[in-house]
Amino acid sequence: MIDLQGKKALITGAGRGLGRGMATGLYKAGAEIVILDILEDVFKTSAEMEENGAKVHSIICDLSNRENRIEGFEKALELLGGKIDILVNAAGIIDRFPAIDLPMETWDKVLEVNLTAVMDLSRLAARQMVPQKSGKIINVASMHSFFGGFNVTTYASSKGGVAQLTKALSNQLAIDGIQVNAIAPGFIQSFMTSHHEEDPELYAQLMSRIPTGRLGQPEDLEGITMFLASNLSNYITGTVIPVDGGYLVR
Numbered sequence: 001m002i003d004l005q006g007k008k009a010l011i012t013g014a015g016r017g018l019g020r021g022m023a024t025g026l027y028k029a030g031a032e033i034v035i036l037d038i039l040e041d042v043f044k045t046s047a048e049m050e051e052n053g054a055k056v057h058s059i060i061c062d063l064s065n066r067e068n069r070i071e072g073f074e075k076a077l078e079l080l081g082g083k084i085d086i087l088v089n090a091a092g093i094i095d096r097f098p099a100i101d102l103p104m105e106t107w108d109k110v111l112e113v114n115l116t117a118v119m120d121l122s123r124l125a126a127r128q129m130v131p132q133k134s135g136k137i138i139n140v141a142s143m144h145s146f147f148g149g150f151n152v153t154t155y156a157s158s159k160g161g162v163a164q165l166t167k168a169l170s171n172q173l174a175i176d177g178i179q180v181n182a183i184a185p186g187f188i189q190s191f192m193t194s195h196h197e198e199d200p201e202l203y204a205q206l207m208s209r210i211p212t213g214r215l216g217q218p219e220d221l222e223g224i225t226m227f228l229a230s231n232l233s234n235y236i237t238g239t240v241i242p243v244d245g246g247y248l249v250r
């Protein structure tokens, strides 16, 4: 029932990890996609997606740089033929410092990528979506949108901000047929979480809190992304949906 044929999507941070999983859901449902990342991995990822039948373009862009990310958005729009229906803000970075030792440059950088760039790209996309009276913005929040975490001060602050930004934007854009939602992944195997597996004690602690009994995989995000990008979710906006194997309610 989910058909995204003819839909045009931009997914940030899609060179690997969760962004890649979310982009995969979109192309499998028929959308034409632009995958954007700071890493050269994005070219290999796009070649692999193309082999699997995706209509895919790739862009290298540093979202922490304000001019560069505007250029990246404009380039994506051009590659998509001047139209954007779906924006997925998946790029993200994490800081791991006790707050008293946190370098303020790290605070600035993490907030810029995880929160400010999400706002900026959402605003640029919404300017295209408002006149067409339709659009889907899907943000990537976190369990740290709900919890404070430990020694991840900026990350937790940024992801709390993503949840609030999702609600704030959804209120303003709903009248124009645009839905803004966030997913809050639990612990998904990726570069960002690889250190969990290297620490047996931490890993055991984590696993004991996941009722589903396994870490998530980027593929676990395909279905929710397809759904939130499709007409099936047209009356759902401003939500933060956990995709966490039950972690949050344990």
Ligand SMILES: NC(=O)c1ccc[n+]([C@@H]2O[C@H](COP(=O)([O-])OP(=O)(O)OC[C@H]3O[C@@H](n4cnc5c(N)ncnc54)[C@H](O)[C@@H]3O)[C@@H](O)[C@H]2O)c1
Pocket (backbone or CB within 6 Å): 012, 013, 014, 015, 016, 017, 018, 019, 036, 037, 038, 039, 061, 062, 063, 064, 065, 089, 090, 091, 092, 093, 113, 140, 141, 142, 143, 184, 185, 186, 187, 188, 189, 190, 191, 192, 193
């Ligand atoms: N893995 C998890 O368990 C988990 C849980 C909750 C939320 N998240 C969120 O999911 C998203 C993806 O994380 P992941 O776990 O796949 O990690 P990851 O490091 O594998 O992926 C993040 C991607 O973002 C890209 N990126 C980072 N900085 C960028 C920049 N300045 N400009 C452009 N691209 C940039 C990276 O190159 C990478 O491809 C992040 O927003 C993260 O906070 C992950």
